[in-house]
Structures are given as structure tokens and as C-alpha cells.
Amino acid sequence: MKKLYWMIGMVLVIGLVMTATFMQGKNVASVNGEKISEDELHELLVSQYGSEVLETLITEKMIKQEMKKEKVEVSKAELEEEMNAYMESYGGEEAFQEILANNGVEMSTIEKNIENYVATKKLIEPRIKITDDELLAYFEENKDSYAQAEQIQASHILVEDEETAKEVRKKLEAGEDFGKLASEYSTDVSNSETGGDLGFFGRGEMVQTFEEAAFTLEIGEISAPVKTDYGYHIIKVVEKKEAKEAVYEEVKQEIKETLFDSKLETEYATWLDEKFEEYEIKNDLKS
Template sequence: MINKKILGLSGVILAIAVAVALFFLLDNKVATVNGEKISKTDLNEALLSQYGATALDTLITDKIVLQEMKKEKVKISDDEIADEMVNYMDAYGGEDEFKEVIKDSGVEISTIEQNIMIYLGTKKLIEPRIDIKEEDIQSYFDENKASFAQAEEIEASHILLEDEDTAKEVLKKLKDDGDFAKLAKEYSTDTATNEKGGELGFFSKGEMAEEFEKTAFDMEIDEISDPVKTDYGYHIIKVTNKKEAAEAKLDDVKEEIKDTLLESKLETEYTVWLNEKFEEYEIKTFLKD
């Protein structure tokens, strides 16, 4: 399947396996157990038996893709690789988490970039074979219309206090023209938002504590609430924006649906395309059983 996560995983497995093998091949003796040696030959055989066929399949497939890219004059720019790298980082929870995984695995960034280049090249080779029809888009929209609808949302900030007395003190400062963001930084016990002036961003119903939500959705823009008690403490809420609920419109989500259908069809078409190439190319393997 042409799945970037699968392609990424296979590339990482291959890189780690090769790195381990090369590291241990520096010395004929790779380990001892009660003085009995485990040799590099033992290790090589174990790696080949467990990963050899899979790793070779990956290398053969990558070679086919690269030759096809050259034949069809398919180019992948540095900007395209950088954009896709951001998606990889997001999948791992952000840039810092991604770098930590890379550091721990010992895989070079250049290996990931090469893997991304092959993935994007494969997409460009296969996409011309896929035709997304208008009726396909309409059908998908009709079946998933509810998921595209805009739920009612509000944007708000809050100051979280441990006790009611402190909450009343802060509220008084706000009524005396105190700056909400500054007071959030000074007083709020919510460490995830206090440095951002208490900003919570947009949210819909069902995402916040019931008492918090009931108050916030009844407020007007720029209105500041009295202290609201939840299990977390006492909140002072300020609503900063609203989005009304709206029914989904096909024109607004057409490109999103097209991309979704394209990704789905790529999964299937990749298998067909690759089987064709395996038939077309002269491939010889020399791994011993």
C-alpha cells in the first residue's frame, strides 16, 4: 500500500537493521554467553532470516520507483520534502518529539528525507492513473454530510483560580479595567494557558467541563463571567469570538473530499501499479533460503 506511515516504518526498520549489522561487523565476536561466542556470521544469518526478504523487497520497490521517476521526468522539490516532513513531525506529536525519536533510533534525517522523496514520487507517478468523478465527490458528501457541518463554536480565554476569594479579587481587578491577559499570566493556575493570557482557542459543545460550557455558550463577545466553579477550581471566562452552526456546503469541502478519495484510491492503485512494474522489470534476487 502507498501509505507514508508504512513506507516510513519500513525505511526506518531497514536503516536500523543495516546500522546494527554494520556496527557489529566491525568485530568477528559480537557477544559471549558464559564465555561462548556469538559470531558476526550468527548475527548476519539472524538478521537475514528475520528481515532480509522484507528489506530486499523495500529496496527493490524503491529502485523501481526511482527508475520510473527518472523515466517519467518526475521531480520532487526541497520545499515539497520540507512540507511533508512537517506532516511526519505532526504525526509524532511535534518537532521536538520527532527529533527525540530520530535521535533514539539512530536514523539519519537524510534517510527520512529519501523515504519522503520516494513516497511523493510514487504519488506523482500514480495520480494520473486515477480519475475522481463529480458523482464520486457528491456521493461521499451525501454520505458524510453531518461530519462536514459547522458546529456552533466559541473562542474564549479563562483565568483559573484555586479558591473563590481569589477569584472575586481578580474579578474586581478586571472590573476596574484590569487587563485580562496580564491577570491570567499573573494569577491563573492553568499552566497550559496562563502564559498565553488564558487563551483556549475555539471549542464546541462537549469539549469543556459542563458548568464552564453552560456559562460560556450563553455569554456575548467580550463579556466577562462571574467565577464559575468546576472540579478544576474557579474560572473567570471571557468570550472573544463566536462561530454560528452552519449546514455543510459541497463547494466548501469539495477539494477536501477530492483529496480524501484520492488517498483512498492511491492505496488500491499502488498495488496494481507495482504488480505491473514487477512484471515489466527484470528483477533477479540472490538471497539464499
């Protein structure tokens, strides 16, 4: 239910089918003068995607009717929260908008799909029960994934050659500002304007020589030039987080959300089957 690309894909297919339906009788293309008509396009789209698209539309109708019957509403705040979560999962609003633009999909259409998702979630939620025993069992089975590994936050200045690296190092020893020098010298454009900040990272996330040097530094300490395949780095450690075992109470809510999402997916299929049996549905496409 949370597969955004699936939703976008279905929106595009529905759009193609609806466009073809309303424009039958016209020609859409030709090959060496031999025309391809809208009727041919419509027939192909309906034969390949018609059943799936129609089932999606039927499901949407049932959800709307269930919302009315159960007095379920989706608030603007709930819609915005879910939309923000979607955009964040795809790299933020800018990246999200680019996906929509590349697929020719309007934001309002995605908002409608998300509203249907939130409404369905509300309709099914009362059917889902999660016990304390389930939460604890999941924690014990996945404890390592909730533990915090040793991490450091570091900044770096990346230059192409050793001579430049030594020049930068001397300026740092003379008291010049690390962030200012990163902006001036660093070839890593992804973070040069933010003082070379790499954020927090653990072992195994950086190239070995860089990692070995970074993890030996104390907070505030600046390394000698470190050579990697990318060039020469001057590294400064900003903060450290020690390794920490997982604490059940600290991750209990996160586990609950994980189990809820898993059960929601299963329960949705059951709920939908029940509604298809309960509702009087006439599908002329199957006639």
C-alpha cells in the same frame, strides 16, 4: 505509504541488517562469558526481516528507474511541503525531531523516504480518476462531518480556591487586563502566558460545568467563578462561530484530496504488482 512510523521502523531494520552484514565475525554481547557473535545477530536479522527489507530496497530501485523513464522529478518546494505536513501531523518540528532522535534516525533518511513517496504519487497520479458524481456522492454520505458546529473562542484564568477566584474577579471588574492576570494567577501553564487562550471549541469538548458557563456568555463577557475538578475558572468569551451546514463547493477540494488518497493506496498496490511483473528482478535471498 504515509505511515511515518512504518518508514522509521523500516529504516531502523535496514540499518540493523546492514550493520550486522558489515561487521560479521565480531562479538556483540555476552551472557556469563558466553559470547553472542555478529554472525548470530546477522543470521537472526536476515531470517526475520531480510525478505521485507530487501523488498523495500527493490521497490526503491524500481521507483528510481521509473522516475528516470517517466522523467519525474521532485522539486525542493514539493519536498519541503510534504515534510512540513509530516512534521505538523506529529505535533510540529520539535516533536518530530524528538521522534527521530529517540529512534536514532537522521532527517536526511526521512527526506529520502518522503521523496520516494512524492515521486510514487506523481507516477501513479495519471492512473487515478475522480468523477464529479463520486465527489457529490461522498459529500452526501458524509455531509454531517463537514458541517460546522457552534463554537466559541474563550480564555480562562484557573486558580486553586474560590477566594483567589473572587480576588481575580474583582480586579477584572476594576478594569485590570485579563491576559495580564492570567499570566500572574493562572495555574494552567499551557496557556497562562498567552492570556489563558483556549482557542475555539465546541460542545462536548470541555467539562460540563465549564462548557455550560462558557456557552451562556456573550462576546467580551466575563463569568463569575466556575468550579470544576481542576479548580476555579474565570472565563472570558472572545469570539463565537454559529453552527453552519456544509456547503459542497466549499469542501469539494478537501473531498477530492480524501478520495485521491484512498484511491492512491489501492492503485499503489496494483501498480507495484505490475512493476514486479515488468522488471527483471533477481532475489538471491529466495534462492
